[in-house]
Amino acid sequence: EAQVTQNPRYLITVTGKKLTVTCSQNMNHEYMSWYRQDPGLGLRQIYYSMNVEVTDKGDVPEGYKVSRKEKRNFPLILESPSPNQTSLYFCASIGVTDTQYFGPGTRLTVL
Amino acid sequence: QKEVEQNSGPLSVPEGAIASLNCTYSDRGSQSFFWYRQYSGKSPELIMFIYSNGDKEDGRFTAQLNKASQYVSLLIRDSQPSDSATYLCAVNQFVYGQNFVFGPGTRLSVLP
Numbered sequence: 239e240a241q242v243t244q245n246p247r248y249l250i251t252v253t254g255k256k257l258t259v260t261c262s263q264n265m266n267h268e269y270m271s272w273y274r275q276d277p278g279l280g281l282r283q284i285y286y287s288m289n290v291e292v293t294d295k296g297d298v299p300e301g302y303k304v305s306r307k308e309k310r311n312f313p314l315i316l317e318s319p320s321p322n323q324t325s326l327y328f329c330a331s332i333g334v335t336d337t338q339y340f341g342p343g344t345r346l347t348v349l
Numbered sequence: 350q351k352e353v354e355q356n357s358g359p360l361s362v363p364e365g366a367i368a369s370l371n372c373t374y375s376d377r378g379s380q381s382f383f384w385y386r387q388y389s390g391k392s393p394e395l396i397m398f399i400y401s402n403g404d405k406e407d408g409r410f411t412a413q414l415n416k417a418s419q420y421v422s423l424l425i426r427d428s429q430p431s432d433s434a435t436y437l438c439a440v441n442q443f444v445y446g447q448n449f450v451f452g453p454g455t456r457l458s459v460l461p
Binding site: 335 | 357381385391392393394395437439441449450453
């Protein structure tokens with residue numbers, strides 16, 4: 239089954255404690271992307287990747303890092319999380335015709 | 350700053366009616382346009398994409414694009430209670446690639 243997986247699905251952490259949200263796709267897509275979703279603001283792109291070792295900033299990259307060492311994986315790293323990064327995060331894998339396949343989401347709370 | 354605007358709603362329609370959802374975008378260079386549906390607590394799922402001016406139909410859904418007016422809409426015919434969700438408009442500057450911009454979404458409620 240074609241899918242995008244994210245882990246963890248829920249995470250409560252404290253300010254400053256580094257964390258990684260993993261994302262993996264099994265569709266052999268070159269393009270992947272990370273979004274955050276906040277009430278009233280919709281989905282905002284954090285980072286995207288066009289292929290292995292190729293990443294670029296989206297609209298809200300501050301406080302986040304990504305890496306793309308393998309085509310299937312695109313982890314999101316928060317080196318020093320802050321409360322304003324409390325949000326719902328989605329990873330997406332982008333196929334032909336720009337169709338985005340979203341993961342199930344990770345709900346992050348930073349205390 | 351590229352912007353995509355939608356009425357937040359909620360838009361309420363009776364079952365069986367036509368629901369009309371609208372979206373405007375600011376970047377004239379935008380090439381591809383998408384409608385996603387998102388149920389509460391779930392991830393977005395693609396309904397339709399459209400690249401060219403005019404109408405595109407898929408079952409009960411019709412997407413309409415007018416690049417001159419920078420306007421894209423989604424019509425849902427014979428609306429069903431299961432269509433109740435938030436509908437997200439997304440725009441991409443490229444025909445194939447990255448840098449999507451999403452609107453805030455319109456919440457649709459179909460009343461039985």
